[in-house]
Amino acid sequence: MLSTFLNHQWKAFWRSRNKGTSIAAQLFLGFVILYLLALAILVGFGMELIIGKLLPGKDVFYVFNGLILYYFAIDFLMRLQLQELPTLSIVPYLHLRIPKQKIVNFLNVRSLFSAFNILPLFIFIPFCCTAIAEVYGPFVAIMYVISILSLSAFNNFTAMYIKRLTTVNVKAIIGVVVVISSLALLEYFKILSITEISNRLFSFITLHPPTAFTFTIVALVMYFINGKYLQRYMYTEELSTAQEKKVSTAYPFLDRFGAVGVLAALELKLILRHKRTRSALIMSLVFMLYGFLFYKKLLLEKDDIRMMLFAAVFITGSSISIYGQFMFGWQAAHFDGLMVNKTNLKHFIKAKFLLFTTISTIVAIITSFYGLISPKILFIQFAAYCYNIGIGTVIVLYFATWNSKAIDLSKGSTFNYQGISASQFILMVPYFLIPYAFYLPFALNGHPYWGIACLAFFGLLALCTRSFWVTFLANELNKRRYKIAEGFREL
Amino acid sequence: MILEIIDLKKVYGNKTVVNIDDLKINAGETVGLVGNNGAGKTTLFRIVLDLIRPNQGEVRSKGKNVAGNDEWKTYTASYLDEGFLIDYLTAEEYFIFIGSLHHFSPAHVMDYLKQYEEFFNGEVLNKGKYIRDFSKGNQNKIGIAAALMQNPELLVLDEPFANLDPTTQIRLKTLIRSLKNEHALTTLISSHDLNHVTDVCDRIILLEKGLIIKDFNKDENTLKELEEYFSE
Numbered sequence: 001m002l003s004t005f006l007n008h009q010w011k012a013f014w015r016s017r018n019k020g021t022s023i024a025a026q027l028f029l030g031f032v033i034l035y036l037l038a039l040a041i042l043v044g045f046g047m048e049l050i051i052g053k054l055l056p057g058k059d060v061f062y063v064f065n066g067l068i069l070y071y072f073a074i075d076f077l078m079r080l081q082l083q084e085l086p087t088l089s090i091v092p093y094l095h096l097r098i099p100k101q102k103i104v105n106f107l108n109v110r111s112l113f114s115a116f117n118i119l120p121l122f123i124f125i126p127f128c129c130t131a132i133a134e135v136y137g138p139f140v141a142i143m144y145v146i147s148i149l150s151l152s153a154f155n156n157f158t159a160m161y162i163k164r165l166t167t168v169n170v171k172a173i174i175g176v177v178v179v180i181s182s183l184a185l186l187e188y189f190k191i192l193s194i195t196e197i198s199n200r201l202f203s204f205i206t207l208h209p210p211t212a213f214t215f216t217i218v219a220l221v222m223y224f225i226n227g228k229y230l231q232r233y234m235y236t237e238e239l240s241t242a243q244e245k246k247v248s249t250a251y252p253f254l255d256r257f258g259a260v261g262v263l264a265a266l267e268l269k270l271i272l273r274h275k276r277t278r279s280a281l282i283m284s285l286v287f288m289l290y291g292f293l294f295y296k297k298l299l300l301e302k303d304d305i306r307m308m309l310f311a312a313v314f315i316t317g318s319s320i321s322i323y324g325q326f327m328f329g330w331q332a333a334h335f336d337g338l339m340v341n342k343t344n345l346k347h348f349i350k351a352k353f354l355l356f357t358t359i360s361t362i363v364a365i366i367t368s369f370y371g372l373i374s375p376k377i378l379f380i381q382f383a384a385y386c387y388n389i390g391i392g393t394v395i396v397l398y399f400a401t402w403n404s405k406a407i408d409l410s411k412g413s414t415f416n417y418q419g420i421s422a423s424q425f426i427l428m429v430p431y432f433l434i435p436y437a438f439y440l441p442f443a444l445n446g447h448p449y450w451g452i453a454c455l456a457f458f459g460l461l462a463l464c465t466r467s468f469w470v471t472f473l474a475n476e477l478n479k480r481r482y483k484i485a486e487g488f489r490e491l
Numbered sequence: 492m493i494l495e496i497i498d499l500k501k502v503y504g505n506k507t508v509v510n511i512d513d514l515k516i517n518a519g520e521t522v523g524l525v526g527n528n529g530a531g532k533t534t535l536f537r538i539v540l541d542l543i544r545p546n547q548g549e550v551r552s553k554g555k556n557v558a559g560n561d562e563w564k565t566y567t568a569s570y571l572d573e574g575f576l577i578d579y580l581t582a583e584e585y586f587i588f589i590g591s592l593h594h595f596s597p598a599h600v601m602d603y604l605k606q607y608e609e610f611f612n613g614e615v616l617n618k619g620k621y622i623r624d625f626s627k628g629n630q631n632k633i634g635i636a637a638a639l640m641q642n643p644e645l646l647v648l649d650e651p652f653a654n655l656d657p658t659t660q661i662r663l664k665t666l667i668r669s670l671k672n673e674h675a676l677t678t679l680i681s682s683h684d685l686n687h688v689t690d691v692c693d694r695i696i697l698l699e700k701g702l703i704i705k706d707f708n709k710d711e712n713t714l715k716e717l718e719e720y721f722s723e
Contacts, residue, residue, distance in 0.1 A: 246619050248584045250597075262591045266577065273579045273621070337575035340540045342564040342592040342641070409579070410623075478559065482544040489574065 005106045044126035069198030079159035104230045143212040150215035157222035263351035274409040284319035291370045312381045317388035319359045324396035332406030332488035345474040356393045383452045386459030399427045401476040404487025493518045499548035510701040523692030524681040530698040532681040568643035570634035578623035589637045628654040646678045664691045689714040
């Protein structure tokens with residue numbers, strides 16, 4: 001039975017409707033995984049050398065033992081973020097003559113097919129087989145391998161369990177966050193050291209090898225807890241979404257813009273009410289921190305601001321470029337509805353401008369704290385902000401009129417490559433190169449700040465001539481709207 | 492005459508999906524489109540609503556080509572499928588959104604919806620759900636009510652009776668009839684249910700592979716005629 005399920009999954013992957021993109025994405029992902037695996041093998045076999053080089057004079061086994069739990073702690077956090085829950089795939093089987101227990105087992109086993117479970121094997125096992133087997137004997141080495149396999153499985157099932165808990169019960173997220181962050185704080189302030197605990201545990205195992213089975217037992221317990229939980233909540237609606245009461249909201253700020261504001265409010269709700277768009281938004285907020293990497297006092301004193309211009313454009317415009325690159329695919333599911341209703345394309349375009357300008361302005365205001373490093377940064381960021389809302393928005397929306405790839409918002413966000421095509425990558429090139437077209441002529445002649453001023457000027461010029469751009473974009477969209485609508489219907 | 496279709500043709504690959512030489516629809520008519528799957532009903536509706544570009548010919552609404560023209564939107568309301576709904580809004584938010592496009596205030600919209608309480612059967616308003624979480628039938632109701640709310644002169648509905656419970660089907664028919672009498676509403680309906688179509692429409696158009704096979708006014712023999720045609 002289990003093999004039948006896995007066989008179906010295999011077919012589902014190869015026969016999926018947007019096979020082209022998903023295979024390309026999986027290939028890309030495959031290469032990334034292969035690369036990571038190759039790295040892992042290198043690290044695995046070179047462990048002795050690497051430890052010796054990086055931490056000379058320290059006992060190799062001491063470092064290795066300390067590393068194990070540390071690795072799995074990070075691994076666990078990554079899993080919580082990235083590992084997908086295999087749930088929806090079971091819907092067609094629930095009503096058939098298949099015992100629940102089998103479906104539960106399938107879900108549990110299915111979750112083991114993940115790169116997360118392969119990586120640690122490559123990283124740790126080579127060292128166990130070589131160095132540990134040599135010094136402590138083969139029995140201890142085998143017990144090491146068993147502990148690593150068990151820890152991996154334990155992480156796998158615990159992460160699944162927590163993910164399941166948090167999808168059903170939103171409050172559980174708070175608990176998980178509190179526990180993890182307090183552990184992280186304890187580690188940070190050296191009150192409780194994961195490395196130290198790990199060291200003691202594995203030194204103990206070298207002395208009393210059979211105790212390694214404790215890990216196995218804990219992993220098995222987690223497996224059964226998961227199974228029990230799944231058995232109890234084997235209803236798709238309980239597995240997938242939380243049942244909370246939804247409320248209607250209004251945005252008074254946008255109301256004052258009339259019909260355009262109504263459309264902008266509509267899109268804001270779209271962003272806030274879907275996982276994938278929310279994470280795009282959060283991403284662009286995280287990118288606000290990039291300033292700490294790029295804004296260097298030393299470079300500012302030398303007026304070497306080339307990279308800072310890029311950073312400023314990226315920081316103040318990441319929301320535009322990250323969210324905008326998939327436009328209007330976000331609205332694929334109701335594009336027909338928007339087209340037949342009593343709005344027009346100009347309003348449609350203006351609403352995008354309004355939304356971009358609002359978000360970009362908020363980000364620009366927040367990130368003005370970088371001005372504390374140097375007022376020069378404020379100037380660069382202001383120019384970048386003018387570029388983003390004046391020229392960047394036009395570029396993004398122009399590319400959007402060529403994009404007829406729909407995005408299914410009901411899908412999650414991690415490793416979701418749906419809607420991605422070559423045009424998205426092409427978009428990024430002009431978006432980040434054009435600022436240099438304004439900057440470089442001046443910078444090469446030794447006046448970098450005149451270049452920045454030039455960028456700001458043209459950004460503001462484009463902003464002042466916005467009504468022209470709105471008409472232009474509405475006409476472009478009108479030319480291709482049938483093709484876009486057709487592409488979106490294939491969702 | 493509110494709608495005029497002239498020399499219209501839509502081809503996909505080498506298959507002609509819609510092929511209509513001349514069709515005139517007068518104001519106040521309730522027209523039913525019947526035909527098997529693939530007859531071109533939905534494609535025709537989409538062309539009428541300027542969602543698909545025809546290969547040839549045009550659709551004139553009140554004498555003006557609908558393509559590249561927004562004027563028809565002021566008096567045309569439609570519901571073809573869930574693609575017309577914005578599924579991440581609550582039902583109330585959706586109604587208010589549609590209302591705002593016609594400059595109705597939120598209070599006006601909520602007031603207006605009171606008359607549909609019976610039609611909604613207490614299953615749509617104040618449910619605290621996004622539209623995507625409603626059943627198909629209730630989604631249908633939301634779409635139809637939002638279309639009616641726009642006080643249209645021309646109403647286009649694709650399969651409005653599908654997914655509706657019997658009570659609502661009867662209520663919808665009464666609603667369409669009364670709107671026709673009170674506001675001279677022109678309605679285009681497609682349906683697979685011959686009973687409903689003959690019941691509510693006063694003109695029936697039979698499509699097959701994009702061509703108009705029959706176009707006649709309803710009389711007492713219509714249902715029998717249609718049943719005979721489709722049982723062949």
